Amino acid sequence: MNTAVYNPFKNFDFKNDKCFLSGDTFSSPLATVNVLPDWLLSMANLTGNEQIQLLDETIRTYKSLVVPCSAKVYDEFVSPLEDKIALAFGKGYEGVSALPEIDLFNWIGKLMYSFLYIEMQGAIRLQQLSGDGMNMSQGLMHKFGNLHTMLQSIYREVVLEDFTPWSIVVVPLENEETAFSFRDEINTLTFSLKFKGFGIVACLQDNGTNRRYHQDILKSISGKKLSEQQFEEIAARFFYSAYLFNRLPEYTIMPVDGVIYIDAMPLQGMQNKPLFDAWAHKTYGQVLENFWKPWGHTLFEIIKDPRAPMSYFDEPFLPATS
Template structure:
């Protein structure tokens, strides 16, 4: 990576004495999940599992070492996001995507940081070295560089490195729904009034793949079961994505410019692999289990897969008001 900015993935440096974003020495801390969000939905004492399911943390205990500069920058970002949040879907949809990237990225990176620390400590106890593949070092390093746009003169040119959508969503007022995939840098959040889905390092390819259904959604307030299906589509699309995003990174006296290069097919290899309905149905069943919907309900013999987004025959968008499931 052609930049002199701090990159913790170069030496796998995840230490409480160094700011997670700038690399400066520090004794300050910042919560992974914004405090106003935890207070509003009162989930600070609930627990979130790490990827291997053997370790969990209270949301309120997840904190990152940070410099005063970084803490202040995120505090200012939180003020903007909270103000937009109070205006509901219209407020969030009006935000610059760069702000949404920085805000969702802070949470996803925070969880990734904990995954790195947990895995390093686990391996150390076994007397083994902690390492990452060159591919993951590059992916996470690029993500970290982009997140530094909060504190450094970093701009994004042309095609954006992410797919981010904001849409109206009907939930009970006290429900907060959150999912992520830290390795693949995916984020979803659903609350009363709106939902957000973010693929933070796909160069817009997954958003492009799902643009037809996103267009059909416009003018509707999604039912939560539709939200779960939508995120499952984004998540599975990422799973079968067959190309590595590439970036043009330039640096001069004015700062760093990042351009996400359009992803082009090489030969006969498509951008996305085969969409396997069996695998997708299992993923979707994991998200729909709160409704008691199992994989066998999604895939039935001689019937098209169950969907709450599209009529399987006409491909028309299903009106959320016709869905009788609770929200």
């Protein structure tokens, strides 16, 4: 039995001396991979000099965000994945909606883990993490480690035993010239992106629970093109419900003959409480205010009726409050 499943969180391997995906060490100068790939910057008409603020409050340009990768893993696996995503993005909603969800999961997961890799380096610099332990919760490390194990499917065979670890939603947008933008929340591993004529929302470690939680609104918008405000409203709901999701998914991980088999443990477990904490319209309104910032909606306006927050949908299908 092969028990070699690389977990960078065991030894805090964020020193640019190993491949960020495989853990391979380098016998030659490091190869680096842009977190935001060149094709995406080019397609979005970005220069790479655009700036982003990291959790340690440092300001970095897009093109300065890089992670180490072995040439073999990049050339044989990462690059073909990027080519597939680039081709789909070029076709807009038609192309992206036709992608297998595992490809979107791997691409989004690689993007988020790359940001996490860089954030971990910043935390180490600030001495928030140390080699023997840290101020990051064991639960978060466990969640991030599970994501990294699943991302091994980019370059080796990983079998998910009758479950999907993600909720991924792809919707068409009314404006087919929508400017590129994205947001992520590392603690909950939640991500959204809009570009051209499509929007994507993803929760990467929820076993599909957030998608089921919002099934009523998702069913009502199926096949309909959304305005940007409507897309951001959907994204806000997922980001908030991911925060309310109160389980840490557990998996049985079994490497056999070079293949990693992953089985999900029941989320309910021995607990009787619901999978989500109580939905609160006021807190949701605060999230929505941030997502609707380009349109200037204030919290007061959004929750003017505390029982029915503002919505761009005729039938909001909001979760019930306690």
